[in-house]
Amino acid sequence: MAAAPQAPDTARYRYTTIEGRPLAYLDQGEGFPVLLGHSYLWNARMWQPQIDALSRHFRVIAPDLWGHGRSAALPEGTRDMQDLARHNLALLDALSINECHLVGLSVGGMWGSALKQMAPERVRKLVLMDTYLGPEPAQSQAQYLGMLRRLEVDQALSEALLNMVVPMFFSPHIDPAAPLCQGFRATLEQLSTGQIVDSIVPLGRLIFTRSDRRDLLPTLDPARTLVMVGEYDLPRPPREASEMARLIGCPLQTIANAGHISNLENRHAVNQALLEFLLHGR
Known part of the structure; x- marks a missing residue:
């Protein structure tokens, strides 16, 4: 019988220089690489449950x-998802990684799909989680851009803004006092003025005014693509995931009892789905 995989070490931050600025990334495990792209307003540590599970079989980079x-401010001249994709291609180049699996949640799925289109030979399997390649619907776009204008003026997340933002990321059934919600809230409260003005606001505008890239979906290999969505995702509702899976012709995995950050609200279901998809098939 084969020995069970060793328990992984704690992922460590490392740094490389992209566009003249330090980009921080977690790196854990050995084997075929898996690149993880996290959600707006979070950071690579949101992937810790998946890093621990996947790094028993893969080298995981987040x-x-x-x-x-810990990454530096948004480089000047960053205008769209293609620019973010180029930055992550540069990360793969810096690590001498010619091919990887890519798992992107929310904006991670947006730039991840752009990377797949830009360099299809570099991504073997693609997982699109709680994301959407269509344009931001007019109603939510107006709401988000209004929130960004307010954030730009205040240069901090006010109590009122926090009360609007935090619940968007979770299932409506989660207790607002739960450590997951409170930890996220505390992270937002600690954002510096520089982070807000130089990165959070311009990145938000980049995300919410993105172009429609649904034309890419039918070009993806359905055998090497998986769409996943939290059952109660509010910003990226399941109907959007269903539309994408239909256009690709690939499986759609709904994560029960989870909202937008489905990988944390139902980590076990997400880990199981990712392992099954990434470990098997071509």
């Missing part, structure tokens, strides 16, 4: 988005 976690 960069911090610009201005999030």
